[in-house]
Amino acid sequence: MYSLNNVSLDINEGQVFGLLGPNGAGKTTLISMLCGLVKPTAGNFTIDGLNYTSHSSKIKKIIGVVPQEYALYPTLTARENLHYFGSMYGLKGSDLKDKVIEALDRLGLLKFADKAVETFSGGMKRRVNLIAGILHNPKVLFLDEPTVGVDVHSKNAIMEYLKMLNQNGTTIIYTSHHLAEAEDFCTNIAILDQGQIYAKGTPTSLINDTAEARNLEDVFISLTGKALRDGI
Template sequence: MQPIIKIESLSKKYKDADLYSLNDFSLNIYEGQIFGLLGPNGAGKTTLISMLCGLVKPTSGYFSINDLNYTDHSSKIKKIIGVVPQEYALYPTLTARENLHYFGSMYGLKGSYLKDKVVETLDLLGLLKFADKRIETFSGGMKRRVNLIAGILHNPKVLFLDEPTVGVDVHSKNAIIDYLKLLNEQGTTIIYTSHHLAEAEDFCTNIAILDQGSIYAQGTPSGLIASTAEAGNLEDVFISLTGKNLRDGI
């Protein structure tokens, strides 16, 4: 089976930085996986996602998505990926419907298809009755759900998620995770980052634990737990590999 994302010796060193944020990084992610990229602050997760989404240029190395290499096909890659950032990418004075029609049009969607898609996804995530309310009136969990919809209207083949449930209540969290599982069952490969290790243990089919720009361990959640001495859950594995030191920084 060919990987849907193939990364070979990818490195990134930012201008004036002393160290590489990502160092000779290689990884294969296969179609249909829910792949968790986990690591402490500064591990390289955001840098990796930013490069795969075309927001940051690698210092060296190679990657391809769906057999499209980034150097020759960056515009084609952007059409088949969805990105849901941690920060809300929404216009607060517009309604949920207006926001989603705008983002859908940016993907080239229009007419009755876009209208019906917006209604369908708002309904699935329990937001249809709030469709014509301004985003600035929404709770954090409601904004998080609209933020997710904005990234998946065009039915991406690969979906990148950065902390998709951060700061939300348990009901919104469950609605988001259930919808993401549905998308995955329908064929979307998901790349997920989070600090919620219990959530990642339940949600992800495969995981890579990163630190200092490199992979420390990779496998299924159950496999990683079984192979780590005295580990009862994914958090135990994480602490065993990355240590207990605080990672505060400025």
């Protein structure tokens, strides 16, 4: 994993901003810093006009985080998990109950609400994982590989739900190795490698500015090379 080096980004309200790059490029490090999980050794950033050094607690209230690894308690039911995570964001009573039911229903999980999460398929867990990060209606949502390892139907349900959230005003910052998905989903993209930004712009502009590129995958290979990035 690379440390970040002179990374500078402006992400505007309402965008779906993709952070793309090979394994170890610095994507998760950058998201971890923006979420307050890792403290930068240099530099600064603001979210919704709030500086992280003096307003970190306020920032945490307006962001949602959906990690790549499942952040769920396997022996609890989906409903129990979501009530727990919702209460951590200050939701309670009928408001919390209604939000959980609505989200489970929209993502096709309501009939499984009282089943233990450990009995769920990967796609079902991924959907519950997403709901846990958005119950409090965050202004900014951070997604780290939200569709990794899921079936086609779960992937479609997740992406449609995310598009709905964005249309309703949520700014989304997203990492993925699914470049065709990113090309369709993102309004803007930055390609990182070795802790630095190699290119940024709209998917269309990046494709148009790269010789012989037909899609975002061609842009990605052109900028980061064809070498394998295996590691232990």
